[in-house]
Amino acid sequence: MSAAPRFLTLADVAEVLNTSLAQVTALVHRQELKALKLGGRGQWRVEASELEDFIARMYEQTDRHLAQQRTASALESTEKLEI
Helix, strand or coil, X not given: CCCCCCEEEHHHHHHHHCCCHHHHHHHHHCCCCCCEEECCCCXXXXXXXXXXXXXXXXXXXXXXXXXXXXXXXXXXXXXXXXX
């Protein structure tokens, strides 16, 4: 058995995230997903640990978003009751 690779191609990242190569490329260009560019031909690589960090940040961001939605929904319900 071989160890998991340290670096992934953008296509590998897209497969892991079950999304398109274009979406992963956009994440890299917006600097939401840290990557490095190798050589003059522009071969991008993402370190496996950076991908895991990105996934963890997305879970945290989603949790905050859902909490905000719950708060807004609760406020709307309270306002309707007051009417």
